[in-house]
Amino acid sequence: MALILTFLVPGVVGLWLVTGGRALTTGAARAVALVAAVVGAAAAVVAVVSRPAVDRAWIPDLGVRWHFEVDGISAPLIILTAVIGVLVVAHAWVEQPWAGPTQTGSAATYLGALLLVETGALATFAARDAILFFIAFEIVLVPMWLLISRYGDRHNPAARADASARFILYTAVGSTLMLVGILVLVTQAGTADLDALPAAAARLTLHQQTLIAALLTIGLAVKVPVFPLHTWLPAAHTTAPTAGSVLLAAVLLKLGTYGLVRLPMMTVPDGFARIAPVLAVAGVIGILWGGLICLVERDLKRLIAFSSVAHMGFVVLGLASGTTTGLQAALIGNIAHGVIAALLFVVVGGLKHRWGSVDLTVVRPALREVSPRLGFAMILGLAAGLGLPGLAGFWGEFVALLGAWNPAHHTGILRTGVVIAAVGAVLAAGYSLRVARLVWVGDAVADDAPHRAADARGAELAVISTLVLAVVIIGVAPQVVFSVTADAAALVGGAR
Incomplete structure (x- = not known):
């Protein structure tokens, strides 16, 4: 339960704040979001210490499993993400990007987007199924785009629109390449289980491994970001609210490097x-x-x-x-x-x-x-x-x-x-x-x-x-x- 609660609590609360909690006062929204972030962080600590595993069939016909687990590679990133989640919510008492005559979003939507970014990142770091990894990876994109486009620099709407469009364009292209690489890998290896993939992919030819590694690496390099695929990052950082910039630097970029380790480096070495x-x-x-x-x-x-x-x-x-x-x-x-x-x-x-x-x-x-x-x-x-x-x-x-x-x-x-x-x-x-x-x-x-x-x-x-x-x-x-x-x-x- 600790592992599931790590991303279930901030995810459910974040989704509710975005969709149904917009009538809440600013104070109530901040209190609810902070409690969710703290509970999620406490569960993350328990999960990292106890190292539980959740492995259930999700889509049996496709061989996709609801498989989450914590190991030495993901544990520090889970703790980092959970702590940063608490800090960015707490920072809403300092900076209020939803306030101002040119802003159209509410405090609840802003805080909900922060929690959803945290949820997607935590699920990505814990996912041990390649398809589940991709789905969790993609959850992060929309709330992050929302933070940049709606709650970014209120003094420069044009720059805000450009930064959010560039962010979604680059990351969508990178995700597409990564998805193609994952599908080729899973199809050729016959399994989506990240624990079983290294042994299953070992029978692939060197040419096949190189093609898969190239697709996965280029797709993930966009998120790191690696030169020359980095040009979306300065615009996004400059425009995003402070909490958005913190999430970008401390969490989103880590999805790319973690993906490089978990996918091409481990499965097709x-x-x-x-x-x-x-x-x-x-x-x-x-x-x-x-x-x-x-x-x-x-x-x-x-x-x-x-x-x-x-x-x-x-x-x-x-x-x-x-x-x-x-x-x-x-x-x-x-x-x-x-x-x-x-x-x-x-x-x-x-x-x-x-x-x-x-x-x-x-x-x-x-x-x-x-x-x-x-x-x-x-x-x-x-x-x-x-x-x-x-x-x-x-x-x-x-x-x-x-x-x-x-x-x-x-x-x-x-x-x-x-x-x-x-x-x-x-x-x-x-x-x-x-x-x-x-x-x-x-x-x-x-x-x-x-x-x-x-x-x-x-x-x-x-x-x-x-x-x-x-x-x-x-x-x-x-x-x-x-x-x-x-x-x-x-x-x-x-x-x-």
């Missing part, structure tokens, strides 16, 4: 190994491309979005190495990026709410002087993002480079990628220090009352403090993640 060099090259280009853009980007929220492209490049590089070390790096890098990006988007969203914009060309007072709590959180997030030892971002990047330096295949290409990726890490330090200089150090005007912005307090401070704590704990004690993922990573087909 030989085919995945053949295309791994292309994936590694794309990831490394993304690291450089994202870093170079961040050096000149004016909009702070858009800058954090492009930094996500760079950081996910390290995750992709780790996966492409074909080693257990690289896979471990990708798994902890997923979690680290989730909490770091969530922290930065909460801080930047708070600054945008206070300032009206986050244009870096506008001279502002030093954040360390006028809003020291927000300033501390921003500096910590930037330091973690550039890979400072002792913070969460270090382990994913360093271990990914280590795994790719001694890859299972294509040593020359992967080692070249490591050298280039190291340059990208230097770029991360450059743009992080640029932001710190412009925002944290700021202007000399610190005590002038008209320039002073309210500091974080209440629900906003609680959300930021939780994320700060997670960044520090993962950085100081990475074993909290490594110990959970180690055994499962060692068993993944194709990793050695």
